[in-house]
Amino acid sequence: MSKNWNVQMSITELDRVTMCEARLTGKNGVTLVGEGSARANPADENVPAIGDELAAARALSDLAHQLLHTAVMDIEAHTHETVRGMEV
Template sequence: MPTTEHWSVDIYLTEEEDRTHAQAQLHTRDATDLRGNGLAKRNPEDINVPEIGAELAAARALFELAHHLLRAATVDVEQLTGEPAHLHS
């Protein structure tokens, strides 16, 4: 019988002048604590569109979070098999 599990990611955005910082935090059933950070810097010559900075910073935070999650899976496979694992994104 199929099972369904719910994981969620919270993204926290902070804007300061021409910079937007994002932190993506993964929540799983087993209390995995993985986080990714992202930063977007606006060129002073560009117009200020906060949504673009938020999108870039969030995308970069999610990208880093994905790398951390892939690394965690690699470590788990290696611990279970006792062999080096080569998981690809």
């Protein structure tokens, strides 16, 4: 059996701030949204691609933590025991 989960990332820039929203859809129709941002130092050269990369990485990291938290909650709901050893 094959399953597809899709992540759509939207990146916006305003002045020297880059924001990214990563939306995961697929798990029983539930959508999780991760957010990340990057702010360029005014003294640094303006390289928008770096802001995109940082904001996207932070949004995906946020999304990964939410997904791990969801998995822990699901495990605990099924086992009725506290999950140990997983960073959430």
